[in-house]
Amino acid sequence: QSVLTQPPSASGTPGQRVTISCSGSSSNVGNNYVYWYQQLPGTAPKVLIYRYYQRPSGVPDRFSGSKSGTSASLAISGLRSEDEGDYYCAAWDDGLSGVLFGGGTRLTVL
Amino acid sequence: QVQLQESGPGLVKSSQTLSLTCIVSGGSISSGGHYWSWIRQHPGKGLEWIGYIFYSGSTYYNPSLKSRVTISVDTSKNQFSLTLGSVTAADTAVYYCARTLSSIAARPHFNYWGQGTQVTVSS
Numbered sequence: 001q002s003v004l005t006q007p008p009s010a011s012g013t014p015g016q017r018v019t020i021s022c023s024g025s026s027s028n029v030g031n032n033y034v035y036w037y038q039q040l041p042g043t044a045p046k047v048l049i050y051r052y053y054q055r056p057s058g059v060p061d062r063f064s065g066s067k068s069g070t071s072a073s074l075a076i077s078g079l080r081s082e083d084e085g086d087y088y089c090a091a092w093d094d095g096l097s098g099v100l101f102g103g104g105t106r107l108t109v110l
Numbered sequence: 111q112v113q114l115q116e117s118g119p120g121l122v123k124s125s126q127t128l129s130l131t132c133i134v135s136g137g138s139i140s141s142g143g144h145y146w147s148w149i150r151q152h153p154g155k156g157l158e159w160i161g162y163i164f165y166s167g168s169t170y171y172n173p174s175l176k177s178r179v180t181i182s183v184d185t186s187k188n189q190f191s192l193t194l195g196s197v198t199a200a201d202t203a204v205y206y207c208a209r210t211l212s213s214i215a216a217r218p219h220f221n222y223w224g225q226g227t228q229v230t231v232s233s
Contacts, residue, residue, distance in 0.1 A: 050219045104157070
């Protein structure tokens with residue numbers, strides 16, 4: 001069981017806004033940067049958001065990140081069918097001296 | 111453009127040692143500035159970080175795997191490797207190698223990934 005807790009699933013219709021949460025603790029999300037990864041079927045993960053809210057070049061501004069206390073969130077607005085896939089949060093954990101991934105959230109576009 | 115390619119046997123017998131290599135092209139491991147990592151994904155499950163290595167040989171490991179894992183680097187061949195001992199069926203997974211953007215271990219920004227390689231542990 002992951003120390004970073006994500007809902008197992010999320011869904012929305014095209015054009016809607018969906019939010020995925022990542023709940024941690026003071027030793028990880030509360031004190032270290034959070035990263036969000038998108039994994040489309042059959043492919044390696046790709047970074048969507050780094051340092052809580054920054055987007056690498058090429059990632060649409062429909063994707064946004066935020067953090068409050070020991071939780072972080074990924075929001076996807078203007079949902080599109082190609083957004084279907086799995087989404088993972090990741091953060092360093094000071095207690096473990098290692099990287100944690102959330103359990104992942106499967107996004108379905110209805 | 112940096113590229114990473116995993117190589118190694120796709121089938122390993124239970125209780126034996128899994129060995130994989132990640133060949134890096136388009137960039138030099140010895141230039142520093144990045145951590146080189148192994149990450150795995152069990153069938154139908156989420157991502158699990160295995161560990162990191164810096165070009166100097168400094169490592170960080172997932173505590174749950176630390177007793178069985180070694181990550182090493184060969185800068186002369188521009189590659190790094192994973193060995194996982196005493197494998198069981200629970201080690202069956204897709205194994206990815208990846209590179210971080212920065213040299214700060216606490217920033218798991220993996221900006222380059224290999225395509226992943228399936229490893230099955232058989233009895």
